Amino acid sequence: YEQPTSPKQFHLGMFEIGRPLGKGKFGRVYVARERTKGFICALKVLHKHELQQGKVEKQLRREIEIQSNLRHPNILRLFGHFHDSKRVFLILEYAGKGELYKHLRRETKFPEWKAAQYIAQMAAALQYLHKKHVMHRDIKPENILVGIHGEIKISDFGWSVHAPNNRRNTMCGTLDYLPPEMIKPGSSDNYYTEKVDLWSLGVLTYEFLVGEAPFEDTPVMTQRKIARGEMTVPSFVSPEAKDLIKRLLVLDPEKRIPLDEVQKHPWIIKHCVRGERATQRSSGKSEQ
Numbered sequence: 001y002e003q004p005t006s007p008k009q010f011h012l013g014m015f016e017i018g019r020p021l022g023k024g025k026f027g028r029v030y031v032a033r034e035r036t037k038g039f040i041c042a043l044k045v046l047h048k049h050e051l052q053q054g055k056v057e058k059q060l061r062r063e064i065e066i067q068s069n070l071r072h073p074n075i076l077r078l079f080g081h082f083h084d085s086k087r088v089f090l091i092l093e094y095a096g097k098g099e100l101y102k103h104l105r106r107e108t109k110f111p112e113w114k115a116a117q118y119i120a121q122m123a124a125a126l127q128y129l130h131k132k133h134v135m136h137r138d139i140k141p142e143n144i145l146v147g148i149h150g151e152i153k154i155s156d157f158g159w160s161v162h163a164p165n166n167r168r169n170t171m172c173g174t175l176d177y178l179p180p181e182m183i184k185p186g187s188s189d190n191y192y193t194e195k196v197d198l199w200s201l202g203v204l205t206y207e208f209l210v211g212e213a214p215f216e217d218t219p220v221m222t223q224r225k226i227a228r229g230e231m232t233v234p235s236f237v238s239p240e241a242k243d244l245i246k247r248l249l250v251l252d253p254e255k256r257i258p259l260d261e262v263q264k265h266p267w268i269i270k271h272c273v274r275g276e277r278a279t280q281r282s283s284g285k286s287e288q
């Protein structure tokens, strides 16, 4: 389908609402078809009173402002938004294979070739974001969707901001993905930059390959392990993958491997080179 022209005003009557696709903290997502052109999208419906109670209106405004200006194959498109008396509606790109974390839970962990291709796509999307001085700040499997061709799409820019950010924001949800600079209380220059996403990329790489996050523990222990960078990589993880994880999970944000080097890392090159072998491997035809 051609993507919707951008009429200034969208409204609910323009859409035929289909089955619910999922639910989040402040609402639900439905598959929807835009009536005039038959364009399929995902309609995220958020309830205003819940947004007010959760004090997340400003965050939603930022999510809309940031995500509607992004154009990248590994970032979920936000085509538009509208509201009625009780609800806010986000018109989002429909990701044909759904939520990545459900695939990860079902498969427990990903084979190295799949994890490497996902991490290469994440690095490309983050490089695009960081060039625009946007940091996502909430990279985790729950905020990644899978497109119809198996490509991944970062979604949920509710925590994204323009870098650098001097304000401390109370984060909710899992601590697992937080970098040390966001949990260390009272560090003098308690500002952080887009390098927070490099740490989260390291946590994501680990979780794709191991099936659990590297610092997973009780909240207190998790914070302590993160602050000390204490984690062990199981022996079944290849030395190349372990090397990339270790270069991302560095306490000093300035010493984390930059995204352009992530994309040239031996583990990424080994699994993502565009040759016949790589495609054979990814279809599982050749030796693993």
Ligand SMILES: Cc1cc(Cn2cc(-c3c(Cl)cnc4nc(-c5cn(C)nc5C)[nH]c34)cn2)no1
Pocket (backbone or CB within 6 Å): 021, 022, 023, 024, 025, 026, 027, 028, 029, 042, 044, 045, 092, 093, 094, 095, 096, 097, 098, 099, 145, 155, 156
């Ligand atoms: C509120 C709220 C719910 C969620 C989580 N969530 C995201 C989706 C979703 C989006 Cl935003 C876009 N495309 C999707 N495609 C699917 C899907 C496709 N298949 C075959 N199965 C599913 C499920 N889900 C999509 C749904 N829930 N975030 O905020």
